[in-house]
Structures are given as structure tokens and as C-alpha cells.
Amino acid sequence: MRNVAVCSYATSKFTKRSNLSIFDLACQPCIKVIRESNISKTEIDAVLFSSCSAEQYGSNIISEMLGISPKISHRIESLCNSGTNSIVSAYAYISSGLCDSVLVVGAEKANSPGSVLSWDVSRGSFTLPVFWAALFAKAHMRKYGTTEEQMASITVRNRSNAQKNPNALFKSTDNEVITLNDVMQSRRIADPIKLLDCSCACDGSSAVLLLSEDKAKEAEIESPVWMKGIGQQITGASFNQASSDLTTINASKIAARGAYAMSNTSPRHIDVAELHDSFTILQVLALEDLGFVREGMGGMFFDQDQGVVINPRGGILGCGHPVGTTGLAQLAEIAAQLSGKAGQRQVQGCKTALVHNLAAAGTSATVMILSS
Amino acid sequence: MRNVAVCSYATSKFTKRSNLSIFDLACQPCIKVIRESNISKTEIDAVLFSSCSAEQYGSNIISEMLGISPKISHRIESLCNSGTNSIVSAYAYISSGLCDSVLVVGAEKANSPGSVLSWDVSRGSFTLPVFWAALFAKAHMRKYGTTEEQMASITVRNRSNAQKNPNALFKSTDNEVITLNDVMQSRRIADPIKLLDCSCACDGSSAVLLLSEDKAKEAEIESPVWMKGIGQQITGASFNQASSDLTTINASKIAARGAYAMSNTSPRHIDVAELHDSFTILQVLALEDLGFVREGMGGMFFDQDQGVVINPRGGILGCGHPVGTTGLAQLAEIAAQLSGKAGQRQVQGCKTALVHNLAAAGTSATVMILSS
Numbered sequence: 001m002r003n004v005a006v007c008s009y010a011t012s013k014f015t016k017r018s019n020l021s022i023f024d025l026a027c028q029p030c031i032k033v034i035r036e037s038n039i040s041k042t043e044i045d046a047v048l049f050s051s052c053s054a055e056q057y058g059s060n061i062i063s064e065m066l067g068i069s070p071k072i073s074h075r076i077e078s079l080c081n082s083g084t085n086s087i088v089s090a091y092a093y094i095s096s097g098l099c100d101s102v103l104v105v106g107a108e109k110a111n112s113p114g115s116v117l118s119w120d121v122s123r124g125s126f127t128l129p130v131f132w133a134a135l136f137a138k139a140h141m142r143k144y145g146t147t148e149e150q151m152a153s154i155t156v157r158n159r160s161n162a163q164k165n166p167n168a169l170f171k172s173t174d175n176e177v178i179t180l181n182d183v184m185q186s187r188r189i190a191d192p193i194k195l196l197d198c199s200c201a202c203d204g205s206s207a208v209l210l211l212s213e214d215k216a217k218e219a220e221i222e223s224p225v226w227m228k229g230i231g232q233q234i235t236g237a238s239f240n241q242a243s244s245d246l247t248t249i250n251a252s253k254i255a256a257r258g259a260y261a262m263s264n265t266s267p268r269h270i271d272v273a274e275l276h277d278s279f280t281i282l283q284v285l286a287l288e289d290l291g292f293v294r295e296g297m298g299g300m301f302f303d304q305d306q307g308v309v310i311n312p313r314g315g316i317l318g319c320g321h322p323v324g325t326t327g328l329a330q331l332a333e334i335a336a337q338l339s340g341k342a343g344q345r346q347v348q349g350c351k352t353a354l355v356h357n358l359a360a361a362g363t364s365a366t367v368m369i370l371s372s
Numbered sequence: 373m374r375n376v377a378v379c380s381y382a383t384s385k386f387t388k389r390s391n392l393s394i395f396d397l398a399c400q401p402c403i404k405v406i407r408e409s410n411i412s413k414t415e416i417d418a419v420l421f422s423s424c425s426a427e428q429y430g431s432n433i434i435s436e437m438l439g440i441s442p443k444i445s446h447r448i449e450s451l452c453n454s455g456t457n458s459i460v461s462a463y464a465y466i467s468s469g470l471c472d473s474v475l476v477v478g479a480e481k482a483n484s485p486g487s488v489l490s491w492d493v494s495r496g497s498f499t500l501p502v503f504w505a506a507l508f509a510k511a512h513m514r515k516y517g518t519t520e521e522q523m524a525s526i527t528v529r530n531r532s533n534a535q536k537n538p539n540a541l542f543k544s545t546d547n548e549v550i551t552l553n554d555v556m557q558s559r560r561i562a563d564p565i566k567l568l569d570c571s572c573a574c575d576g577s578s579a580v581l582l583l584s585e586d587k588a589k590e591a592e593i594e595s596p597v598w599m600k601g602i603g604q605q606i607t608g609a610s611f612n613q614a615s616s617d618l619t620t621i622n623a624s625k626i627a628a629r630g631a632y633a634m635s636n637t638s639p640r641h642i643d644v645a646e647l648h649d650s651f652t653i654l655q656v657l658a659l660e661d662l663g664f665v666r667e668g669m670g671g672m673f674f675d676q677d678q679g680v681v682i683n684p685r686g687g688i689l690g691c692g693h694p695v696g697t698t699g700l701a702q703l704a705e706i707a708a709q710l711s712g713k714a715g716q717r718q719v720q721g722c723k724t725a726l727v728h729n730l731a732a733a734g735t736s737a738t739v740m741i742l743s744s
Contacts, residue, residue, distance in 0.1 A: 001469050061609040085446040091470070098463070234432055235441055237435070364445060
């Protein structure tokens with residue numbers, strides 16, 4: 001297998017509603033990615049478009065708008081897990097030798113059709129994701145004594161991190177931070193989940209350029225970031241397939257095992273991690289499922305204690321959740337961190353990092369491990 | 373790069389309208405493919421779903437319905453070229469070593485959103501594909517003297533082939549054949565394209581199981597078919613990007629060059645070919661662009677003269693065009709031919725074969741070369 005490097009990356013400013021079409025939105029970070037790489041448009045072998053948008057032929061439309069004529073071009077959709085599916089696909093194209101350079105772009109509008117899960121009959125009338133988040137949260141509270149305050153503190157931390165991220169949806173102009181009290185007093189949506197335990201759908205786009213090792217050398221990429229481990233797992237599509245134990249997400253555990261094995265690492269090697277925190281309870285579960293803390297301890301985790309920094313860009317809670325974009329924005333952050341270009345958010349001395357991306361009640365998960 | 377084999381394949385009966393959901397439709401050939409392989413459901417590493425359907429998370433829904441929990445699962449969309457994009461993606465997953473077995477399934481309903489190209493402003497009000505087919509046909513007639521009768525004879529031949537294909541939309545119960553006169557007298561849609569020069573959108577599904585060489589040996593696959601050459605090219609998304617010369621499709625030429633080079637073959641090695649004949653003129657162009665005949669001679673081509681059999685299953689004209697399914701149905705036919713299991717349609721002694729799949733006025737093309 002050929003080594004694969006992340007060589008250039010960019011994320012747009014996430015907003016509640018932009019005036020841009022999904023294609024204009026998609027082009028924004030691509031233009032930056034191409035400009036900042038030493039790769040010319042004619043050298044791009046594939047364009048993969050991650051989105052839940054109902055538009056057809058989107059990947060070709062974006063390619064045409066960018067003036068690229070790649071060999072391979074298509075859209076990839078797997079709900080919130082679309083972004084990392086696209087990245088792994090790009091990895092496969094390069095690693096197999098079919099491509100030397102792949103541009104992966106995620107774009108989504110806030111009104112993405114990915115937000116309601118009407119096909120999942122196991123949910124009855126409860127089609128919104130918040131209902132299963134409530135079940136996960138209740139189960140964890142019951143079994144381990146996790147508190148609403150512990151979950152609320154995750155929003156406080158991730159929103160606070162987002163203040164250092166100019167592209168985050170919840171970067172406030174005056175750096176006003178959310179307090180524990182704000183989260184606790186926010187509207188109760190589905191007990192015990194409150195409004196500020198939830199992420200927010202938004203407009204946003206992100207792009208990364210992946211290159212083969214030879215191509216990265218040829219292009220004299222300064223600080224490439226290497227894809228070292230990949231683990232993916234689906235357990236189904238319906239909530240009743242996610243897990244029989246509602247205090248854990250099996251797909252995450254299996255995906256993590258695969259990624260650690262492939263990269264010959266373990267949780268203690270990870271310096272910085274992007275965890276899928278579309279609800280606060282999901283960060284609690286991810287901390288446990290990925291092995292950063294023991295079972296049941298996710299609610300008590302604080303970065304400074306553990307030698308790993310979680311969601312420095314602000315996570316999904318702080319950045320917003322443009323569904324098909326999220327996995328790419330996570331990777332863009334990790335690439336920035338590992339190449340020492342994360343600015344105000346830089347985690348000093350980080351060498352190994354992790355991306356964790358979920359979809360649909362944890363019925364699918366991707367874990368990727370990268371190193372500088 | 374690891375070798376990749378097509379080991380099992382199935383296609384549903386194509387119909388104008390079935391009572392099945394797209395997911396039930398998708399499961400039909402998958403069940404057959406899994407049953408006929410020596411691979412258990414737990415050994416399937418990835419499920420890739422090719423479709424233009426607006427349904428979300430379809431690949432996971434299909435996996436759940438089939439009782440499969442793969443590592444990788446997503447939907448791939450690139451209009452009529454979705455099917456072969458999915459196959460090439462599966463090839464990359466296996467060749468890279470990320471997967472040993474990939475189930476690729478295409479499914480489409482006749483009312484697929486892939487049939488109108490409303491985003492292509494270069495078409496003005498002419499959003500239906502038949503308008504560009506008419507331009508291609510007129511240009512070829514003008515430059516090379518190709519006649520309407522020559523094009524009509526392609527429908528006659530492909531519909532006649534379809535009489536040996538029980539799954540073809542236009543397999544008539546009494547084997548009634550279409551005559552040249554029928555085509556010539558059919559309703560004129562956009563001069564010189566008549567109704568019977570056009571393929572017909574329909575419900576249909578098809579699936580193939582791809583395995584690594586080791587896995588194929590382990591499963592004692594009797595007559596695996598090998599993927600030897602892959603070429604893909606996009607030239608854009610809009611009709612005005614397809615080609616400046618309307619008598620040729622550049623994407624086909626470039627894709628063919630890539631596939632011949634990778635497989636170290638040339639047109640004279642090809643014993644049987646599935647060409648993208650969604651309009652009769654496209655088969656004329658494909659014959660030239662892929663090098664089976666000289667430029668301008670596509671209208672005068674007859675199988676028996678050339679040592680290559682074209683569209684034995686009936687092509688898209690005879691089988692119908694369930695958009696995201698087509699590339700898979702083409703591969704399923706080629707795999708059947710090369711493994712000597714094409715029944716009444718068997719091309720005797722065929723060893724090397726080709727699949728050619730297009731989308732959107734030839735703005736993207738895939739060419740794959742396979743051998744027994």
C-alpha cells in the first residue's frame with residue numbers, strides 16, 4: 001500500500017444561512033486548497049464531493065466551476081458520516097495507485113435533507129436525532145451516575161474552544177462565552193437533552209487535498225500529514241441496530257480497534273482528537289468507546305488531566321454541523337494541528353491525532369489516525 | 373496493486389414500474405449474488421450503493437435489510453455514470469488492501485431525479501438529454517453522411533439481442549422484433565431523433581461481488597473474471613463542455629486510452645463490449661471513440677464483420693435505463709459472458725471484454741476492460 005498525505009486543507013466560515021448555492025459554497029475552500037498547494041489543476045486526478053444534497057452530478061458541476069477535468073468524479077453520501085467516507089475513498093484511490101492526487105470537498109446547506117430520518121421505522125414518530133440522544137443520555141446517567149451538568153460542561157468547553165476558531169458558527173464577535181448555567185437553563189428539547197446540548201445544522205464547506213507520497217515529495221509539500229490508521233464499521237441503519245447497550249456505541253469501538261491496529265497506536269499516543277459531538281452525550285460516549293477513559297468515566301473527563309486535547313476547533317457543538325462537511329472539517333483541523341498551523345488553537349508538540357465521525361445514532365462510525 | 377475479480381453478479385427484471393421500493397429493488401439481486409457466492413455475509417467488507425435516488429443513508433438501509441454489517445457503506449452518484457464509478461471505487465478499496473470483498477449494488481426507480489438536467493445553464497430551455505443527442509446525430513450525419521436508417525438499425529439489433537435476455541425491459545413475451553420501419557416511423561422527438569432511437573427510463577437493479585485474488589481463491593470461485601484495465605475521464609458537467617467537435621466524445625477517447633494502456637490491450641483484443649447506447653447515436657460515437665472502427669464509420673458497423681459482439685444483453689436500448697443501475701448491469705453481462713454463463717446470449721470463446729459507461733452528454737466516461 002502506498003502512503004497517503006494530507007497536503008492542503010481549508011474550511012469556509014460556517015453560517016446559519018449563506019446566500020450561496022451549495023456549489024458556490026463548495027468552491028470556496030477548494031480555491032484556497034488549490035492555491036495553497038503546489039499542485040496545478042491539471043494534476044488533480046479525482047474530485048470527490050461529500051454531501052446529502054439532492055442535487056445531481058454535483059461533483060462534476062464543482063469540477064467544472066473550478067476548471068478541473070479529473071479522471072474520477074462523484075458524490076458520496078452516508079449522512080453525517082459522508083465526509084470521512086469520502087476521505088477513506090480518496091485514500092483507497094491513492095493507495096491502490098489509481099490516483100496520485102484527490103480533492104475531497106464537503107458542502108451542505110442548513111436545510112440539508114440529512115436531518116430527518118423518516119425511513120427508520122424503529123423510531124416510530126421520533127424521527128429527529130434528539131430523541132435517540134435523549135435515550136443514550138438517560139441510559140448513561142442511570143448506569144454511571146453521569147450528570148446533566150457534566151454533559152453541559154462539554155458545551156461550555158467546546159463553545160469556548162470555538163472562540164479561537166474564526167470559521168466556527170458560534171464564534172461570537174465579542175468572544176462572549178457560554179456558561180454552565182446558560183446550558184442548564186436552555187430549553188429542554190427531549191429530557192435530559194436541552195437546546196445547548198445539541199449542535200446546530202448550518203451552511204458550511206471544507207476541502208482537503210490528498211496526495212501520494214511521491215506526489216507530495218515532487219510538489220515539495222512542507223509539512224505533510226500522513227494517514228496512518230483507518231477503521232470503519234456500520235451496524236445497520238435503524239436506531240434499534242445501533243447498540244443493545246445504550247451506554248456505548250459499538251460501531252465506534254470496532255472502528256477504533258481497526259484504526260489503532262492499522263496505525264500500531266493506542267489511545268495514549270493520541271495528542272489531539274476531533275470527536276463527533278453533535279450532542280454532548282456523544283462526546284461522553286466517544287471518550288469511552290475510543291479508550292481515552294474507562295467505561296462510565298466520560299462525564300468526568302477534562303482535557304488537562306489526560307494528555308489529549310479534544311475538539312480544539314470547537315467540535316460540532318461549537319462549529320455547527322453542515323452534515324456532509326463535518327468529517328472534512330474535522331480532518332482539516334487535525335491537519336492544521338499536526339502541521340503546526342492551527343494558530344491560536346495550536347496544541348503544542350502534537351504528533352499523532354485522531355478523527356472520529358458518526359452517523360445516525362451511531363449506526364456507522366469512522367476513526368482515522370494521522371501523524372506528522 | 374492487488375488483483376480484483378468479479379465473482380458473482382445478478383440483475384433484476386427491468387420493468388416500466390414495479391411496486392417495489394428502491395430498497396426492496398436493490399435487495400433482489402444482492403440476495404442472489406450472496407447466495408451464489410461462497411462468501412458469507414460476515415465476510416463482506418463494504419457495500420456501495422449506486423443510485424440517483426434522493427433517499428438518504430440508502431447503503432446502510434440496504435445493508436441492514438440484507439443482514440450485513442460491513443466496515444464501509446455509502447452511496448455513490450454521478451448520474452448515468454454512477455454504476456461504473458461505484459465499481460472502480462470497489463476496485464480501489466480491494467486493490468489498496470482496505471477490503472477483501474465489496475458488494476456493489478445499483479438500483480433506480482423509473483422516476484429517478486437523474487433524468488432532467490436543470491442545473492446545466494448551457495442547455496437553455498433544452499434540459500432533456502434528447503436535445504443534445506439530436507445535436508450529436510445531426511453533426512455526424514452532416515460530416516460523415518451517417519443516415520437515420522443506420523442509427524435505426526442499432527435499435528433493431530439491440531432490441532433483437534434483448535429477446536435473448538429475460539431481464540430486458542423490451543423482451544417481448546412472443547419475441548416480436550422491432551423492424552427498421554418501426555423505428556423510422558416512430559414519433560420524431562427532436563429531429564433526427566425518433567422515439568425508438570431513445571432508451572427508456574425504468575425500474576431495475578443489479579449487483580456484483582468483487583473479491584481480492586486471495587479471497588477468490590479461498591472461496592474457490594469457479595470462473596472469476598478479472599478487472600484488467602480502468603480508464604475514466606470527466607470533461608465537465610455542462611453540454612458545452614462535452615466536446616467542441618460534436619462528432620466525438622472526448623471523455624470516451626481519453627478513458628479508453630487509459631483502460632487499454634492499463635490492461636495492455638487494444639480494440640482488436642476485445643471479443644465483446646457493452647457500449648453506452650442510451651441513444652442510437654451514442655453507439656455510433658462509442659464504436660469510433662473506442663477504436664472499433666475508424667472515425668465516421670460508426671454508422672456502418674455490423675458485429676459480424678468485426679470480430680467483436682456489441683451489447684449482447686440488448687444494451688440500454690433493449691434493456692431499459694435505470695440510471696444508477698446501468699453500469700452494474702453492463703458489468704454483470706460482461707462477467708456472465710467471460711465466465712461462459714450467458715446462456716442463450718453466450719458469445720463463444722470470448723476472453724477479453726469491455727464496458728463503456730457515460731453520463732450527461734458524454735461529459736464523463738468510464739471504460740473498463742476485463743478478462744477471463
